[in-house]
Amino acid sequence: MKRFVKLILALFITLSCIVAPLASTAKAATNDQSSTKEATESLAAVKKRGKLVVGVSADYPPYEFTAKVGGKTEYVGMDIEIAKQVAKDMRVKLEIKNMDFDSLLVALETHKIDATISGINPTPERRKNVDFTDLYYSGKQVILINKRTASEYKNAASFDGKKVGAQTGSLLYDLVKKQMPKAQVKGLAKLNNLVIALKSNKVDGVAMDYPTAKAYAENNPDLTTMDPHFIVDKDQTGYAMAFAKGADSLVASANKTIAKIKQKDLITSEYIPQASKYMTQSTKENKMVDYWTYFAKGVEYTLIITIVSVFFGAILGTLLAIMRLAHNKVIHYLAVAYIEFVRGTPLMVQVMFVYFGIGAVIQSMPALVAGIIATSLNSAAYVAEIIRSGIDSIPVGQTEAARSLGMSQAKAYRYVILPQALKNIWPALGNEFITLIKESSIVSVIGVADLMYQTQLVQSATYKGVAPLFVTMLIYFVLTFTLSKVLNHVERKMNHA
Structure with missing residues (x-):
């Protein structure tokens, strides 16, 4: 029980160190923002x-x-x-x-x-x-539907019990929710993903502005529009x-x-x-081969994010693992608090917090830097646990033997413990690196031009949803498969060393 209380206290201290400066800065920014001078x-x-x-x-x-x-x-x-x-x-x-x-x-x-x-x-x-x-x-609001089901939908009531998609945070999402109460609202951030859902029968209609719906209908012969007669305030149309x-x-x-x-x-x-x-x-010009530059740029950014995040994540992860194994209770519980907090929150939330939260303090922070920081900090927590488990797997006698030879604690870890632990944890560490390639796609939510971001651009440019995703899947597979082969080769070399 006492250990649990110490852990909670350490977590509170860690969060306070992060939140307090941000809160004061945000308050100052709000005051400045409301001033006539600004x-x-x-x-x-x-x-x-x-x-x-x-x-x-x-x-x-x-x-x-x-x-x-x-x-x-x-x-x-x-x-x-x-x-x-x-x-x-x-x-x-x-x-x-x-x-x-x-x-x-x-x-x-x-x-x-x-x-x-x-x-x-x-x-x-x-x-x-x-x-x-x-x-x-000022535009008109309509619902995009599959042409083969057009005869089923005459008005808003026709969608009772059906699924209607709308862009999250938009007026149309609220209109569907309030004026079509018997319909199930499906909200997504990107319209092209909603159109994919419509064409694959995941939703029965997608609410959108008329010019946009017309654009999708003209470029997809199997789609058409219908007017649900939404009632909208004049100042909101x-x-x-x-x-x-x-x-x-x-x-x-x-x-x-x-x-x-x-x-x-x-x-x-x-x-x-x-x-x-x-x-x-x-x-x-909507052939996938015509958009190879999009995918190439996406691969470039994905590799940059992954390589830099692996580098800093490994360094910070090693430090956290040593801190967690330290005899000093303060250092130990701070490391535990950080690891548990990061592993207990979604990476997407962490990315958005770094960009919009910490970024409110450092307003010049580019989205790419914010994405790298967030993924590095996230990876460090998992790397720390992997390294800690590797160190724990080394018999205590190894440490005692190194110390008896006159080695300091630091030298014992550097020359005796970590090299042996690295062999034990290499498969798990490699798996974390491979996972990082895939998880880096989350940074697209803040506008980083990684592979997933570029895929969304191709979707909106070609009005195709599935084909760009298929190409992206193949690219991710090539990247992860290649990396896994390299890691396996290094593992074999280590085992025969």
Whole structure:
């Protein structure tokens, strides 16, 4: 019982050391954010930095999606064109950050981005946390369905007892939940994954904006749309650009641009036709071989994350294992607290906490660095337990013999214990490295361009769901199979040494 109390106390101390600085910084940031001074200087700050960072969820044609332009991957769509014009009028460069839709407002509140434009409805709930511009476009809400079942669905009541998909955090998710109470709501972060679910009969319909639904229907002959006649408040039917709370000068500047765009009717005369052109082009060039550069870039980032995380994870894991075996109770319980806490929380939560939580303190932290830090810290906890078990497997007599020869505790571990333990734990350690390659895919949720992130881009660019996933599965298999063979070769060398 006493040992359990010490463990809880150590865990509390560890968490306090992490949370306390973040809480004080977050409070200070909130106070600064609400001040008039920051609100009047926000536009000046963007101009001084020379760039406007805008977050999008590039799986929402014709609003924002990816296309190959001149052999390069670019973000295109009507929202992207509006963002370009807003940045141009501010006389700064535009930087696009692509991430999951339900992470956009969090990124905005934690100052990872300056603004977001991604078909966002300015609902009263959202207005409490962020500031919106004037509406730049109003669309109709429909449900995408399989054409073979079109005769079954005439209105919203037709979906009673059926599964209806909607993008998590969107207005449509709330509409389905409230106005179709007898339907089962299936929420996912990416629309292309919902379309995959529809085509594979996992859901019976997907609620989305009409232009987006039309884009998917035109590029998938087995899909069509139906009107469920959603009842939507007038001020929630349109889309607006969002800025951090109190950024009045940025909102005012963007409103001038939006007013100019609406006056010239640029959205219907230029932006939507241009988006349709890119969509048609993507449909003609949607062979997987045409997107090999996407997958190659994804492999590059995946290997960078894995190699760096393995390096730092192994070092920190070894240190934690030695700390856990230490006779000093404080050091021992701190190591135990860290290991148990990290192993008891999901990696995805840790990734988002490092990027949005610690990243609120270190605002210049890139998503790639945050992803590497999170995966390194997570891997260290598992490596520590593997190494500890290896050290425990070495007979105590080995340590006693080394000490009797005059070796210090450190030298005994370095020259006698760890080399023998490494042979015992190599298979488990290798398995952790292989697992890390696959788990690194989680960093895609914060916009790191790893293999899974690139797969999602290919899905949205080609309107195909299963084919890009199959290619990705093969790539992951090649990576893990190759690594397993290398590890087996090293193991054989160690056993014959």
